[in-house]
Amino acid sequence: xxDKFQLELKKLKDYTLEMGEFSVGMFTDSLKALKDxxxxxxxxxxxxxxxxxxxxxxxxxxxxxMLTLYQxxxxxxxxxxxxxxxxxxxxxxxxxxKDIAQLTTSLPNTPHxxxxxxxxxxxxxxxxxxxxxxxxxKTEDPSKLLDLEKRDNYVDDLQEAIFRESFTYMxxxxxxxxxxxxxxxxxxxxxxMGDHACLMGEKIYFMIxxxxxxxx
Amino acid sequence: xxNHETILETKKLNLFYGDKQALIDxxxxxxxNHVTALIGPSGCxxxxxxxxxxxxxxxxxxxxxxxxxxYHDQNLYSPAVDVVHMRKKIGMVxxxxxxxxxxxxxxxxxxxxxxxxxxxxxxxxxxxxxxMQAALxxxxxxxxxxxxxxxxxxxxxxxxxxxTLAVEPEIILMDEPCSALDPIATAKIESLIDDLKxxxxxIIVTHSMSQASRVSDFTGFMYLGKMIEFGETExxxxxxxxxxxxxxxxxxxx
Numbered sequence: 001x002x003d004k005f006q007l008e009l010k011k012l013k014d015y016t017l018e019m020g021e022f023s024v025g026m027f028t029d030s031l032k033a034l035k036d037x038x039x040x041x042x043x044x045x046x047x048x049x050x051x052x053x054x055x056x057x058x059x060x061x062x063x064x065x066m067l068t069l070y071q072x073x074x075x076x077x078x079x080x081x082x083x084x085x086x087x088x089x090x091x092x093x094x095x096x097x098k099d100i101a102q103l104t105t106s107l108p109n110t111p112h113x114x115x116x117x118x119x120x121x122x123x124x125x126x127x128x129x130x131x132x133x134x135x136x137x138k139t140e141d142p143s144k145l146l147d148l149e150k151r152d153n154y155v156d157d158l159q160e161a162i163f164r165e166s167f168t169y170m171x172x173x174x175x176x177x178x179x180x181x182x183x184x185x186x187x188x189x190x191x192x193m194g195d196h197a198c199l200m201g202e203k204i205y206f207m208i209x210x211x212x213x214x215x216x
Numbered sequence: 217x218x219n220h221e222t223i224l225e226t227k228k229l230n231l232f233y234g235d236k237q238a239l240i241d242x243x244x245x246x247x248x249n250h251v252t253a254l255i256g257p258s259g260c261x262x263x264x265x266x267x268x269x270x271x272x273x274x275x276x277x278x279x280x281x282x283x284x285x286x287y288h289d290q291n292l293y294s295p296a297v298d299v300v301h302m303r304k305k306i307g308m309v310x311x312x313x314x315x316x317x318x319x320x321x322x323x324x325x326x327x328x329x330x331x332x333x334x335x336x337x338x339x340x341x342x343x344x345x346x347x348m349q350a351a352l353x354x355x356x357x358x359x360x361x362x363x364x365x366x367x368x369x370x371x372x373x374x375x376x377x378x379x380t381l382a383v384e385p386e387i388i389l390m391d392e393p394c395s396a397l398d399p400i401a402t403a404k405i406e407s408l409i410d411d412l413k414x415x416x417x418x419i420i421v422t423h424s425m426s427q428a429s430r431v432s433d434f435t436g437f438m439y440l441g442k443m444i445e446f447g448e449t450e451x452x453x454x455x456x457x458x459x460x461x462x463x464x465x466x467x468x469x470x
Contacts, residue, residue: 005467071426073453074462210455 005070009079012062013137016083016090019055020134023090024127026052026097027193031123034104034186035112045101052094059087075210082200082207086137089196093130096189103182110179115165119183122158122190125151129197137204148201149215155194162187220247223417224269224306224387229283231264233276238264240441241283246387246434251409251418253432253449255425257470260438262421266389268292269419270306271299304331307380311392313372315364315379320347320356323364323375327383342382349415350378351408370401374408381416388412390420394427406431425465429453437461 026048033042063084066072072080129151132144166180166187198215205213224246231239239261246252254262264273271292273279285292292302304327315323324343333339343360347353352374356367364375373393380388390409394402409418409431422428428435429449436446437456445452445461456462464470 073425073429073465074456076466077454206455210457 005066005072005076008062008066009072009076012059012066012083013079015055015062016059016086017134017138019052019059019090020086020130020137022048022055023052023094023097024130024134026094027100027130028097028123028127030097030100030104031120033101035116035120037104037109039105042101042104046098046105049095049098052091052098056087056091059083063087075207078207078210082137082203085203086200089200092196093193096193100186100189103185107178107182110175113169113176113179113183115162115169115180115183118158118162118165119186119190122155122162122187125158126155126190126193126197129155129194130200133197133200133204136201136208140208142205142208145201145205145213148198152194152198152215155191159187159191220250222246223248223287224419225286226265226268227284227286229265229268229285230281231261231268231273232280234278238441239268242438242441242443244436244443244446246417246419248417249413249415250433251413251420251431252434252436253428254419254421254436254438255423255428255465256438256444257464258423261441262436262438263391265438266308266391266419266421269387269389270303270308272308274299304383305385306387306389307383307385308389308391309373309376309380309393312396313369313376315367315372315375317363317365319361320364320367320375321360324378324382327379331383346378346382347375349381349412350374351404351411352378368401370397370404373397373401373405377405377408377412381412385416387417387419390418392421392423395423402427425453437464439464 026045029041030045032038033045063080066080070076129148133148136142136145163184166183169176170180202213202215205211222245226242226244229239229242230237242261242265244265254266256262267273268281268285269292273281281293287302287306290297316326318326321343324346325339328339328342333342344353344357347356352371355371356362364372367375373396377388394405397405406427409420412418413433420428420431432449434446435449435452437444437452437458437460439460445456445458447457452461453465456465
């Protein structure tokens with residue numbers, strides 16, 4: 001197809017990377033706000049949801065437009081189908097950031113419990129998985145995708161550990177309940193984000209290699 | 217692909233027009249009751265290849281062929297082959313609709329008559345069946361004696377397909393059958409191709425990649441006389457193995 005199409009495709013890819021950065025930003029800032037109990041930052045993250053929706057709608061429109069006008073095939077259709085999945089996953093990621101920010105403002109500001117360290121570790125770990133997926137998408141080097149399944153299993157284990165630990169705190173002292181419920185919910189968000197890293201990873205791998213790689 | 221019955225096969229097929237080599241070591245298996253599309257840029261050898269399948273290249277004076285085209289365990293190029301009979305079994309439809317300047321009826325009945333059928337009743341049956349199969353019957357059944365040249369381009373092309381079907385071929389070769397037709401006529405021929413594969417095997421050369429992806433089960437991509445890649449159409453159009461195939465079908469060259 002024409003150079004025009006390739007140029008538009010490149011622009012769409014860059015725009016997706018831009019959305020990726022924006023979504024990851026919402027996600028990491030929401031956790032930072034939670035950690036520092038910074039309600040101003042939390043509010044600000046919450047307000048970014050409009051821009052997030054704009055990114056997502058724009059990518060939706062663009063992919064549909066390009067499918068209609070150019071009927072892409074082979075590596076081109078693989079790229080567009082990958083972007084479509086990434087749009088869903090990155091939108092979810094940003095929205096989870098919004099939800100975490102909301103928890104920060106709506107729940108009482110009691111000090112964090114020790115189990116929060118595990119939340120921070122889990123958050124960093126999941127963010128790295130997502131960043132590796134985005135990096136592979138950018139460079140078209142699939143090497144960082146290969147162990148995503150293993151890493152996702154570790155994330156699942158972390159979630160279970162956080163759940164059990166939070167449960168112990170809640171049984172110990174019912175004043176811990178609101179914080180611990182928050183932790184349980186966030187660990188669930190983080191676990192879902194690990195799944196989204198894998199979903200994106202599968203599509204990115206297919207985009208690059210033309211072969212399926214399935215994470216279970 | 218292992219489960220499909222091969223009806224036609226080329227083995228190390230090389231073809232020369234004088235000094236110029238147009239086909240280089242082409243190995244291809246055509247599967248029975250499936251549609252095989254040949255794609256590639258102009259001059260890649262796809263039309264040359266399809267013409268080898270019923271020896272249309274015999275008419276080109278400085279054309280020389282090495283290798284084999286196997287059909288029913290016999291090399292089509294062996295001297296023992298009866299070319300007239302072979303062309304009855306392997307029919308061809310061309311780019312430009314080319315009906316004879318006769319009536320619709322006579323166009324379809326022409327082949328069977330040449331092959332010795334004289335009984336009017338039998339001929340009537342063949343004409344009706346062929347026109348039905350070519351999805352033309354409903355449009356022409358009340359004016360079979362009208363001149364074929366009065367039909368529209370799309371109808372003429374379907375008439376040519378009916379004419380091919382009338383002699384009960386096994387394989388139908390189509391060399392860009394829709395490139396002279398409008399989109400509606402093209403859609404009719406495409407849906408016809410899909411119906412035809414129940415009883416016949418179709419090999420189609422097309423310049424339209426979207427047509428290849430719509431109508432075919434298998435696709436072969438040719439470039440500079442070589443068969444670069446052959447495989448299931450879905451695979452070729454989503455994740456071809458060869459970089460060259462990818463670059464061609466995504467329009468990066470050609």
